[in-house]
Amino acid sequence: MPEPTGVIHDIGYQRYTGPRLGRRQVFGALYLHGLRTAFGLGRSAKAKIFPWLVVGIVTVVAAGLTAVRSQIGQVVMTYAQFADAMSWLVIFFVAVAAPELVSRDLRSGVLPLYFSRPLPRADYPLAKLLALATALWLLLGAPQLVMFLGAAFTTDDGLRGVWNELLDLLPGLLYAGLWAVVFASIGLLVASLTGKRAFAAGGIVAVFLMTTPIVGTLSIMPSRAVNELAFLASPSTLVNGVGTWALGDLLVGEGGGGLPIGDFGPVYAGAAVLLVATCVVLLLARYRKVATR
Amino acid sequence: MTLIATESLTKTYGGGVTALADLTVAVEPGIIGLVGANGAGKSTLIKILLGLLAPTGGRVRVLGLDPTTDSARVRARVGYMPEHDALPPDLSAAELVTHLGRISGLPRTVARERASEALRHVGLYEERYRPVGGYSTGMKQRVKLAQALVHDPDLLLLDEPTNGLDPAGRDAMLALVHRIGTEFGISVLVCSHLLGEVERICDTLVAIDSGRLLRADRISAMTSATDVLAVEVSEGTEELAARLAALQLPVGREGRLLLVPLADDATYDLILGAVAELDLPLHRLDQRRHRVAELFATKEPSHA
Missing domain, CATH: 3.30.70.100 (Alpha-Beta Plaits)
Known part of the structure; x- marks a missing residue:
């Protein structure tokens, strides 16, 4: 081995006797790393383009809505409606971020380096899932905060107006959380099945978009119950259905236009919980298998 | 202290493939060469030592701990260098090794310091800030070794560290492994299918074939030259x-x-x-x- 030249002090190898952090801090490090990766931070400039393009679009839309509202004094879009309107952007964001989070590690073979460390097997997929869900929630929630600030500063009713605005914002943020959790768990599960990023991205878009025709077909079947349950078939309409049931006019608005789900609201909520739980279980099972390879 | 001890260790995969059969061996700290042809069960043994695979039968102890029940504590004290490509091409060596150091439980600043130390010890200096994708095979092997060293383990498990290297690269890697085993005071288990290669740096040699122990002895006891x-x-x-x-x-x-x-x-x-x-x-x-x-x-x- 060539000896290093020009080194004045070679102090040799130092043993490490300092503290070693526990499971929670390691989980936190992995989570933060995942969150940064979702937005392309600490990555090449190319990896930053798409996430920040999406962030730019949602922020501009939110700023525009705020401006319009302050000018004409009318609510163009409620907080929850904003989350709905931006859902197609979320799909593309998931299709880029989820493969970036898991497919890349599968392909490069770096997983043995994680699983040969004290990290418990389930922590890796859970940290990634939490990171992706947080990223999606920030993507939908931060613009809502922009809208809220705009509304709060232009309100005519003083503190009372701000309080009312806040009561509108909180359900909107919760609804954004639902979008984030459902989309993150499906997206990450699909992405964890393949090491090829393009396949993973295609698969995610396919799951979200190809299920829409099924909804369309079911909703014109000659049965009212089938029609009202049709929206269970696609993740986007499923979330929408839960929102229609739980948020009511915060989402639907005065003119109506929510999904015709009849009295099946609780079914939609149950289905959403079941869907997320199934995805998480399958994701953990997937990584139990991957870890031993 | 016995570094690694196995007792009637057996691993049968589903489908009846026997990877390890009744393997009983005990080795002392130092540099240990684990030699066997491809498919002899070396990688299976390493995965059992790391607690990633559960043995079908028998007992195993690493650094006095049982990896089947205490795998997190074993893995905290062991560094593993896998045989195959294991590096994401778009990260720099410094970032990757720092990140993996944090996953091993090092605090943020310590992880950064130890990562550059480890990379320096394996002979990577300024190039550690470039993306790994542009590295030569020799440099990639060094990064893999550095990530196994970053958390200051007591035992290194190296799976075919000289794979894909040219003769000069092989000699450099073997010299490095020898240095780690002697100067750094870290025990090393080196897997290889080339006996002539590992016997140059090892104190102890363990030879397995089809999952069975052929021979385990101090190298000085096997005086006959094999080159x-x-x-x-x-x-x-x-x-x-x-x-x-x-x-x-x-x-x-x-x-x-x-x-x-x-x-x-x-x-x-x-x-x-x-x-x-x-x-x-x-x-x-x-x-x-x-x-x-x-x-x-x-x-x-x-x-x-």
Whole structure:
């Protein structure tokens, strides 16, 4: 081995006797790393383009809505409606971020380096899932905060107006959380099945978009119950259905236009919980298998 | 303290494939060479030592801990360098090793410091800030070694560290492993299918074949040199064999080749002298590394 030249002090190898952090801090490090990766931070400039393009679009839309509202004094879009309107952007964001989070590690073979460390097997997929869900929630929630600030500063009713605005914002943020959790768990599960990023991205878009025709077909079947349950078939309409049931006019608005789900609201909520739980279980099972390879 | 001890260790995969069969071995700290042909069960053994695979039967202890029940504590004290490509191409070596150091439980600043230390120890300096995708195979192997070192383990498990390296790269990697084992005070288990390679740096040699222990001993106990010189002359093979035998060299035959065990550099001189004296046209003279299979063919009867 060539000896290093020009080194004045070679102090040799130092043993490490300092503290070693526990499971929670390691989980936190992995989570933060995942969150940064979702937005392309600490990555090449190319990896930053798409996430920040999406962030730019949602922020501009939110700023525009705020401006319009302050000018004409009318609510163009409620907080929850904003989350709905931006859902197609979320799909593309998931299709880029989820493969970036898991497919890349599968392909490069770096997983043995994680699983040969004290990290418990389930922590890796859970940290990634939490990171992706947080990223999606920030993507939908931060613009809502922009809208809220705009509304709060232009309100005519003083503190009372701000309080009312806040009561509108909180359900909107919760609804954004639902979008984030459902989309993150499906997206990450699909992405964890393949090491090829393009396949993973295609698969995610396919799951979200190809299920829409099924909804369309079911909703014109000659049965009212089938029609009202049709929206269970696609993740986007499923979330929408839960929102229609739980948020009511915060989402639907005065003119109506929510999904015709009849009295099946609780079914939609149950289905959403079941869907997320199934995805998480399958994701953990997937990584139990991957870890031993 | 016994570094690694196994007792009747058995691993059978679903489908009836036996990877390890009744393996009982105990080794002391130091540099241990684990040799066996491809498929002999080396990687399976490493995964059991890391607690990633559960053995079908038998017992195993690493650093006095049981990896089947205490895997997190074992893995905290062990560094693992896998055989295959394991580096994301778009991260720099510094970022990757720092990140993996944090996953091993090092605080943020410590992880960064130890990552650059580890990379410096394996011989990567300014290039550590470039993306790994542009590295040569030799540099990638060094990064893999650095990530195994970053959390200051007590035991390193290296799976075929010289894979894909050219002869100079192999020598450099082996020198590095030797340095880690001697100067750094970290025990090392080196897997290889090339016996001649690991025996140069090891204190202890463990040979397995088809999941069975062939031999485990201090290298000093296996004094017989395993490197041989292959000599080929275009004519006069018989004369040369006779002359070499007269020089007290134990000559073997293999087709047109004469095989002479390599004791030291003087062996070269003796052979070249003999060829020159007999004025024979020397076709080739090269050092041949014993494949493990050959060792088994000669050692097994005496062992059994």
